[in-house]
Amino acid sequence: MSSEIESTVGRVAEETVSSALKRYWGFDTFRPLQQEAMECVLSGRDSVVVLPTGGGKSLCFQAPACCLEGLAVVVSPLISLMKDQVDALRSSGVTAAVLNSSLLYSERDAVFDAIRSGALKLLYMAPESLLQEKMLAFLAGVPISLFAIDEAHCISAWGHDFRPEYRDLRTLKERFPGVGLHAYTATATEQVRQDISDQLGLDQPQILVGSFDRPNLHYRVERRRAGLDQIVEVLERHRGESGIIYCISRREVEETSAELNDLGYHTAPYHAGLTDRERHAHQEAFLQERTDIIVATVAFGMGIDKSNVRFVVHAGMPKSLEAYQQESGRAGRDGLEAECVLFFSGRDFFTWQRLLAEGGAQPGAMEALTALDRFCKSPTCRHQGLVEYFGQRWERENCQACDVCLGKVEQVADPLIVAQKILSCVVRLEQGYGADYTAQVLAGSSDQRILERRHDRLSTYGILSAHTKNTIRDWLEQLVGQGCAVKATEYNLVRLTELGWQVLRGEHTPILLQPAPKKSARSTRAATPAPATWEGVDRQLFESLRNLRRELAAQQGVPAYIVFGDASLRDMARRRPTNPVDFLAVHGVGPKKLADYGEKFLAHIQDYIPAEETSLSAD
Numbered sequence: 001m002s003s004e005i006e007s008t009v010g011r012v013a014e015e016t017v018s019s020a021l022k023r024y025w026g027f028d029t030f031r032p033l034q035q036e037a038m039e040c041v042l043s044g045r046d047s048v049v050v051l052p053t054g055g056g057k058s059l060c061f062q063a064p065a066c067c068l069e070g071l072a073v074v075v076s077p078l079i080s081l082m083k084d085q086v087d088a089l090r091s092s093g094v095t096a097a098v099l100n101s102s103l104l105y106s107e108r109d110a111v112f113d114a115i116r117s118g119a120l121k122l123l124y125m126a127p128e129s130l131l132q133e134k135m136l137a138f139l140a141g142v143p144i145s146l147f148a149i150d151e152a153h154c155i156s157a158w159g160h161d162f163r164p165e166y167r168d169l170r171t172l173k174e175r176f177p178g179v180g181l182h183a184y185t186a187t188a189t190e191q192v193r194q195d196i197s198d199q200l201g202l203d204q205p206q207i208l209v210g211s212f213d214r215p216n217l218h219y220r221v222e223r224r225r226a227g228l229d230q231i232v233e234v235l236e237r238h239r240g241e242s243g244i245i246y247c248i249s250r251r252e253v254e255e256t257s258a259e260l261n262d263l264g265y266h267t268a269p270y271h272a273g274l275t276d277r278e279r280h281a282h283q284e285a286f287l288q289e290r291t292d293i294i295v296a297t298v299a300f301g302m303g304i305d306k307s308n309v310r311f312v313v314h315a316g317m318p319k320s321l322e323a324y325q326q327e328s329g330r331a332g333r334d335g336l337e338a339e340c341v342l343f344f345s346g347r348d349f350f351t352w353q354r355l356l357a358e359g360g361a362q363p364g365a366m367e368a369l370t371a372l373d374r375f376c377k378s379p380t381c382r383h384q385g386l387v388e389y390f391g392q393r394w395e396r397e398n399c400q401a402c403d404v405c406l407g408k409v410e411q412v413a414d415p416l417i418v419a420q421k422i423l424s425c426v427v428r429l430e431q432g433y434g435a436d437y438t439a440q441v442l443a444g445s446s447d448q449r450i451l452e453r454r455h456d457r458l459s460t461y462g463i464l465s466a467h468t469k470n471t472i473r474d475w476l477e478q479l480v481g482q483g484c485a486v487k488a489t490e491y492n493l494v495r496l497t498e499l500g501w502q503v504l505r506g507e508h509t510p511i512l513l514q515p516a517p518k519k520s521a522r523s524t525r526a527a528t529p530a531p532a533t534w535e536g537v538d539r540q541l542f543e544s545l546r547n548l549r550r551e552l553a554a555q556q557g558v559p560a561y562i563v564f565g566d567a568s569l570r571d572m573a574r575r576r577p578t579n580p581v582d583f584l585a586v587h588g589v590g591p592k593k594l595a596d597y598g599e600k601f602l603a604h605i606q607d608y609i610p611a612e613e614t615s616l617s618a619d
C-alpha cells in the first residue's frame with residue numbers, strides 16, 4: 001500500500017473510531033496507545049496490547065467493532081465481568097450480548113437470531129463456550145470482524161492466572177484465517193507477552209506496551225500501628241466515597257468491618273467464607289453504591305469493573321508488588337485521582353512467609369514478598385519504585401503523588417549518626433534481640449524486661465530518647481530494608497550485615513525517613529491545591545447528582561457507574577447544563593445516554609439551580 005493511501009486509510013479510520021468514541025461513549029480524546037491499538041484492529045493486523053488496569057483496553061476493540069462490518073467476538077474469563085461490560089455497552093447504545101451457560105434457551109435463541117440478522121456488534125463468551133465445535137461451525141457462517149482476547153495473560157503458564165482452557169484458543173487462527181486476533185492484558189512481563197503471541201499463533205503481531213505508571217493514583221505507605229486510627233484517618237478523607245479495604249484473613253475482614261460499623265461507617269465484608277448469596281448481595285450493594293466501603297480479602301475485585309473506586313487501603317500487606325499493582329489498581333480506573341494506602345508490618349511479613357511455606361509456594365514467591373517489603377521501607381518515590389520493578393524507566397523527578405515526593409515524610413538530617421546509634425545498640429545487645437526490644441532500649445524504656453536484664457546500663461540505652469519507640473522501630477526497619485541488617489532465626493533477631501558494619505565504620509550512609517512534623521504536613525496539605533479534576537465543580541450539586549445516580553442504578557439493578565461515571569457527574573456539576581444540547585457536551589454523554597437519562601438529570605439540575613440564576617442565563 002502506498003504511504004499516501006496508508007495515511008488516508010489511517011485518517012479515515014481515525015475519523016471513524018473517534019466519531020464512534022464520541023457517539024457512543026461521549027469521549028473527546030484517546031487515552032495513550034488507544035488510537036494505535038484501534039488502528040491495528042481496523043487494519044486486521046494481529047496485536048498484543050499491554051496497558052495498566054484502567055488504561056482503557058476495552059475501548060481498543062469496542063470502538064473499532066462499532067465501525068467494522070460483522071461480529072466482534074470477545075473472549076473473557078469472568079462471567080460477572082462480561083455481564084457488566086455488556087450492560088455498559090448497551091447503556092451506550094452499542095448492540096452487545098453474552099453467550100454462556102446461565103442463559104435460558106429463549107435468551108440463547110434471541111442472541112443467535114441477532115447474530116444471524118447482523119444486528120449484533122459484539123459477542124462476549126468464555127473460551128469453553130466459544131471453542132465448542134457447534135459454536136465454531138456456526139461462527140464460520142457469519143462475518144466476523146475481529147477476535148479480542150481479554151485478560152490474555154490467562155493463556156500463559158508464566159502469568160499469575162493461568163487457565164488451561166485458554167490454550168485451545170490457538171485454533172482460532174486456523175479456523176478463521178484472515179480475521180484479526182487481538183490480545184489484551186495488564187500483565188507486564190516480556191516473557192508473558194511473548195508467550196501470549198506464541199500460544200495464540202499470532203501473525204507478526206503489533207506489540208503495544210503502555211506505561212505502567214498510574215499518575216492519578218496517590219500512594220502512601222505507612223507502618224501499621226495497633227487499632228483502627230490509621231484506617232479511620234483515610235476514611236475521613238473520603239467521606240461518602242467508594243473504597244475497598246483489603247485484609248489478609250477472613251477473621252480480620254470480619255473484625256475490621258464490624259469495628260468500623262460500630263464507629264458509624266457503613267461497610268460490608270467480603271470473603272470466601274460467606275455464602276454465595278451473601279457475597280453477591282454485598283458486591284451488588286457496593287456496585288450500586290448502597291454501601292460505600294467493602295472490607296475484603298483479595299478474593300474481592302477480580303470480577304468487578306467499578307470505575308469510581310476512590311481509595312484502596314491495604315490494612316494488611318499484599319504478598320508481592322504484582323499483587324499490589326493489581327489490587328491498588330482497582331482505584332481510579334476512571335482516570336480521576338484516587339488514593340492507595342498500604343499499611344505494612346513485620347507481623348504480616350511473617351504471616352505471608354508462613355502461608356507461602358505451607359502452601360508450597362511457586363518459585364520466586366519469597367523473592368516477590370521480599371521485594372514488596374523493600375518497597376515499603378525504601379525512601380524512593382512510590383511511582384518510581386513500581387514502574388522500575390516492572391522494568392520500565394522512570395524519568396520524572398517528582399511524581400507529586402506519593403508520600404515521599406509530597407514531603408509527608410522527610411529525610412533525617414544526620415542519618416549516619418542515627419544509623420550508627422541504632423546498629424551499635426544491636427551489637428551491644430549481642431545481636432540477640434528483636435526490632436521492638438532494640439527500639440525500646442534505644443528509647444530508654446523502663447520496661448521490666450530491660451531492667452531485669454540490666455540493659456539500662458548499656459551505653460546505647462536511651463541514646464535516642466528524644467524520639468518515640470515507633471519512630472526508632474521504623475528506622476530500624478528501614479535499615480533492614482536497605483540491607484544494613486537482617487532478621488534472623490524464627491525469633492527475628494536483628495543481626496548486622498556487612499553493609500551494616502560499613503555503616504558503623506562510617507563508610508556507608510543509609511537514608512532514613514521520618515514523618516514530616518504535623519505542622520508542616522498540614523501546611524503542605526493547605527498548600528496543595530484541590531486536584532484539577534475538581535476545578536469549577538459545584539460539589540453540592542455533584543453529591544446530589546450522585547444520589548440521583550444511586551436511585552436510578554437501584555431501580556435498574558445495574559452498577560452505578562453504568563448510569564454515569566464520576567467524571568461525567570463532575571463535568572455535569574461543572575457545566576450545569578439546562579438543555580439537551582449542553583447535556584450532550586458533558587464528558588461521557590452520547591445520544592443514548594441523553595435519551596435515557598437526559599430528562600431526569602436536566603430536571604434535577606434545573607431544580608437545583610436557584611430560579612434567578614436560570615432566568616439570568618436564559619436572558
Ligand code: ADP
Pocket residue numbers: 027028029030031034051052053054055056057058059305307333334335565
Ligand atoms: P481496562 O480494561 O484497561 O482496565 P477500561 O477499558 O475498563 O480499562 O477503562 C477504564 C475506564 O476508563 C472506563 O471507565 C472507561 O470508560 C474509561 N475510558 C476508556 N477510554 C477512555 C477515553 N478515551 N476517554 C475517557 N475515558 C476513557
